[in-house]
Amino acid sequence: MWDWLKTSKTTHGKPETKAEPDKSTEPVPAETPELKIIIITGTSGSGRKATAKKLSTDLGIPYVLSYTTRAKRPNEQDGEHYHFVSTDEFQAMAGRDEFYEAVTLERGRYGVSKNELNQALEKRKAAIIVVNWDGVQTFRREFGQGAIRIFLYVTKDDIRLRQEREAAPPEVLEEYLRNYPDQVIHKKESDYLLQNIEPSVTVDKIKAFLHDKL
Ligand SMILES: Nc1ncnc2c1ncn2[C@@H]1O[C@H](COP(=O)(O)OP(=O)(O)OP(=O)(O)O)[C@@H](O)[C@H]1O
Numbered sequence: 001m002w003d004w005l006k007t008s009k010t011t012h013g014k015p016e017t018k019a020e021p022d023k024s025t026e027p028v029p030a031e032t033p034e035l036k037i038i039i040i041t042g043t044s045g046s047g048r049k050a051t052a053k054k055l056s057t058d059l060g061i062p063y064v065l066s067y068t069t070r071a072k073r074p075n076e077q078d079g080e081h082y083h084f085v086s087t088d089e090f091q092a093m094a095g096r097d098e099f100y101e102a103v104t105l106e107r108g109r110y111g112v113s114k115n116e117l118n119q120a121l122e123k124r125k126a127a128i129i130v131v132n133w134d135g136v137q138t139f140r141r142e143f144g145q146g147a148i149r150i151f152l153y154v155t156k157d158d159i160r161l162r163q164e165r166e167a168a169p170p171e172v173l174e175e176y177l178r179n180y181p182d183q184v185i186h187k188k189e190s191d192y193l194l195q196n197i198e199p200s201v202t203v204d205k206i207k208a209f210l211h212d213k214l
């Protein structure tokens with residue numbers, strides 16, 4: 001079903017008026033994928049969702065929120081941080097094959113809706129998503145270099161400070177710190193890596209990085 005979305009740019013040569021030199025041995029320039037999935041990934045609590053939201057506003061590119069069965073945290077809103085759904089609702093969506101990609105993690109299930117992603121790609125030829133490394137692999141497989149991997153991280157001390165400031169449940173902080181080594185290990189595989197120290201600087205840097213890619 002994804003074939004119609006995939007790049008199918010064909011370049012037609014101009015009519016030849018004279019014999020061209022044989023270019024068959026010249027390197028063929030890599031084709032630029034038409035559809036772009038801007039993937040914000042990285043370590044938990046590094047500010048990925050906040051960054052995705054601001055990028056979406058500034059660039060006019062839809063931020064396709066994931067669906068999740070995990071419990072909503074005190075500072076979270078349905079439709080802003082996630083689409084929060086029950087396990088039965090999620091299962092029904094999965095049964096109807098409505099997720100482009102889905103994972104089961106410690107606290108629940110998460111998935112990106114095919115329909116919402118399609119709509120974003122139809123409208124803007126690009127979408128922003130926030131997923132973990134499993135998700136990155138899936139989108140990279142499907143969209144190749146059109147899946148742009150932006151990796152955000154903060155130090156463990158920053159995670160602690162931010163979570164305490166937001167009065168996050170202690171088990172969330174504990175989980176983030178526990179998972180940190182397994183998440184940060186992927187930072188070298190990304191297309192753009194940065195430490196999220198000051199949110200506005202982070203967003204400006206990502207915009208500059210994306211400038212000639214969209
Ligand atoms: N650069 C920053 N400086 C200080 N605090 C920040 C910064 N970016 C985000 N925060 C705060 O850090 C916390 C995590 O932000 P956010 O939810 O965007 O991160 P996330 O990586 O999506 O987190 P999660 O892994 O919980 O989904 C929030 O409390 C947010 O207000």
Ligand SMILES: Nc1nc2c(ncn2[C@@H]2O[C@H](COP(=O)(O)O)[C@@H](O)[C@H]2O)c(=O)[nH]1
Binds near residue numbers: 067133
């Ligand atoms: N592969 C996917 N990963 C996702 C998706 N939605 C969110 N996530 C990632 O899961 C963890 C858990 O997040 P938390 O909000 O419960 O702390 C985090 O790394 C998210 O980025 C998804 O649809 N697919």
